Amino acid sequence: MLLERVVETSATVAETRSRRAKIDALSALLMRLDAAEVEPVVSWLSGELVQGRVGIGYRTLSGLRIPASRTPTLTVAMLDDLFDRLAATAGAGSAAARRELLSEMFDRATTAEQRFLVQLLGGELRQGALEGVMTDAVARAAGLPAEPVRRAFMLSGRLPHAAAAALQGGLGALAEFRLELGRPVRPMLAAPAESLRSAVDELGEVSVEYKLDGARIQVHRDNERVWVFTRTLRDITASVPELVQLLAGLPCRSVVLDGETLALTDAGRPRPFQETMSRFGARSERELLLHPYFFDCVHLDGEDLLDRPLSERLSALERVAPGHRVPAVIRPDADTAGAHLDASLEHGHEGVMVKQLASPYIAGRRGRAWQKVKPEHTVDLVVLGAEWGYGRRRGFLSNLHLGARDPDGGPPIMVGKTFKGLTDALLRWQTEEFPKHESHRDEHTVYLRAELVVEIELDGVQTSTRYPGGVALRFARILRYRPDKSAAEADTIDAVRALLPGGGLHTPVPDQGLP
Numbered sequence: 001m002l003l004e005r006v007v008e009t010s011a012t013v014a015e016t017r018s019r020r021a022k023i024d025a026l027s028a029l030l031m032r033l034d035a036a037e038v039e040p041v042v043s044w045l046s047g048e049l050v051q052g053r054v055g056i057g058y059r060t061l062s063g064l065r066i067p068a069s070r071t072p073t074l075t076v077a078m079l080d081d082l083f084d085r086l087a088a089t090a091g092a093g094s095a096a097a098r099r100e101l102l103s104e105m106f107d108r109a110t111t112a113e114q115r116f117l118v119q120l121l122g123g124e125l126r127q128g129a130l131e132g133v134m135t136d137a138v139a140r141a142a143g144l145p146a147e148p149v150r151r152a153f154m155l156s157g158r159l160p161h162a163a164a165a166a167l168q169g170g171l172g173a174l175a176e177f178r179l180e181l182g183r184p185v186r187p188m189l190a191a192p193a194e195s196l197r198s199a200v201d202e203l204g205e206v207s208v209e210y211k212l213d214g215a216r217i218q219v220h221r222d223n224e225r226v227w228v229f230t231r232t233l234r235d236i237t238a239s240v241p242e243l244v245q246l247l248a249g250l251p252c253r254s255v256v257l258d259g260e261t262l263a264l265t266d267a268g269r270p271r272p273f274q275e276t277m278s279r280f281g282a283r284s285e286r287e288l289l290l291h292p293y294f295f296d297c298v299h300l301d302g303e304d305l306l307d308r309p310l311s312e313r314l315s316a317l318e319r320v321a322p323g324h325r326v327p328a329v330i331r332p333d334a335d336t337a338g339a340h341l342d343a344s345l346e347h348g349h350e351g352v353m354v355k356q357l358a359s360p361y362i363a364g365r366r367g368r369a370w371q372k373v374k375p376e377h378t379v380d381l382v383v384l385g386a387e388w389g390y391g392r393r394r395g396f397l398s399n400l401h402l403g404a405r406d407p408d409g410g411p412p413i414m415v416g417k418t419f420k421g422l423t424d425a426l427l428r429w430q431t432e433e434f435p436k437h438e439s440h441r442d443e444h445t446v447y448l449r450a451e452l453v454v455e456i457e458l459d460g461v462q463t464s465t466r467y468p469g470g471v472a473l474r475f476a477r478i479l480r481y482r483p484d485k486s487a488a489e490a491d492t493i494d495a496v497r498a499l500l501p502g503g504g505l506h507t508p509v510p511d512q513g514l515p
């Protein structure tokens with residue numbers, strides 16, 4: 001297939017806000033692909049290369065001045081081969097070889113294809129938000145229900161892989177996907193509860209657990225080998241030796257546990273989230289010891305437990321790591337559940353999670369089987385840009401432009417601005433970090449690619465005619481950055497609208513005086 005077709009489809013998907021139109025365009029394209037073309041095309045349309053990052057920066061790309069080809073001749077296979085060769089060049093003299101490969105690529109590309117390549121290599125197409133739409137498009141193209149495709153994706157963490165299996169091998173090939181030791185699965189997520197009472201009433205028999213304000217970890221062990229992954233499935237094994245040692249000592253042959261890890265003060269209270277996250281970096285300080293608290297066990301000694309009820313998974317957890325469980329009460333009455341929430345807050349944690357004991361582990365799903373109860377309203381939003389400060393903040397990137405995720409894979413939708421809550425350290429960090437994510441700038445504002453997620457505390461939202469989603473944040477304050485989340489995991493515009501009084505059923509009216 002000519003690359004031109006892929007580029008046209010990418011443009012169609014970007015231009016429409018209709019989920020159905022996106023799925024139509026993507027599935028029509030997928031149905032025309034040869035077997036070998038599926039993985040690269042699905043990767044490119046999600047903004048990734050099959051080869052992973054090939055180390056070409058945005059600046060190199062925007063500096064390229066190569067006349068475009070008049071006629072489209074590049075094929076999917078040719079481009080994939082060029083990426084293979086680019087990924088294989090490394091070491092002395094590689095810069096020249098890479099430039100040559102890039103020149104070859106751009107020389108053969110039309111103007112629209114060159115633009116696509118710049119965006120693809122520069123990371124601008126990397127829109128995890130498209131994954132849901134792409135999963136449905138793959139299912140449609142393969143003539144299958146969406147659920148088995150989604151499951152294969154969640155278990156492998158690789159949508160191109162799941163797409164190739166669906167399109168070439170159908171249900172049989174998808175059924176081959178299993179939890180594999182050493183390969184992380186997408187974590188199960190929680191929906192917000194209206195109240196502790198409503199969650200317990202809705203879910204029947206439950207486990208009520210502290211919601212710890214740390215960082216999510218998924219740990220795997222296969223005999224001697226241990227892996228530790230983050231919420232975004234990054235392998236951080238090398239920076240957390242104390243967790244590796246702890247896992248190696250558990251009484252089992254193989255295990256996969258889900259949990260939260262925290263750095264604690266001497267008094268046993270949680271340290272700020274940033275301090276825990278700082279341990280996940282490549283050059284992490286080792287003074288702060290991380291304490292893991294596990295809340296799920298999805299594999300034990302050769303047996304996969306994903307489809308077993310939580311009650312069984314908790315028994316497995318109790319057998320293998322009894323000393324490292326998150327504080328929980330099982331089948332509590334209303335008073336006991338309430339006392340557990342109070343105790344969690346008193347100990348400096350965020351609230352509680354209420355989990356249905358009969359529910360399976362649904363990887364990657366934000367479902368109602370897990371519900372979070374916490375007293376504060378917070379949303380995780382994408383940073384779209386920042387304005388240069390004035391007065392005391394002159395020279396610093398300050399007022400943030402904030403966007404909510406479009407659940408159908410479009411660009412984030414702006415819902416407000418704020419500089420409240422920014423400390424001097426954060427102002428310095430923003431000013432240094434933001435240019436690395438810059439897409440363009442004007443006199444007042446540096447605009448960013450949708451890559452950074454920030455947690456915002458707010459009093460609520462109000463209808464707005466100023467912002468395109470029809471809602472605006474009220475009294476938004478910056479709580480912290482969320483390096484453990486990608487833009488694909490930010491809150492959606494629907495989640496923000498749900499905070500409107502009455503759950504988002506209002507029609508927009510003019511708002512007054514936004515910052």
Ligand SMILES: Nc1ncnc2c1ncn2[C@@H]1O[C@H](COP(=O)(O)OP(=O)(O)OP(=O)(O)O)[C@@H](O)[C@H]1O
Pocket residue numbers: 187188189190191209210211212213214215216231260295326353366372380
């Ligand atoms: N007992 C627990 N069970 C499950 N998750 C827990 C628990 N304690 C803390 N967590 C954390 O809470 C998160 C689940 O909440 P949610 O699905 O809303 O993710 P989130 O968007 O990161 O939430 P938040 O922004 O409120 O932390 C998990 O990813 C995990 O990091």
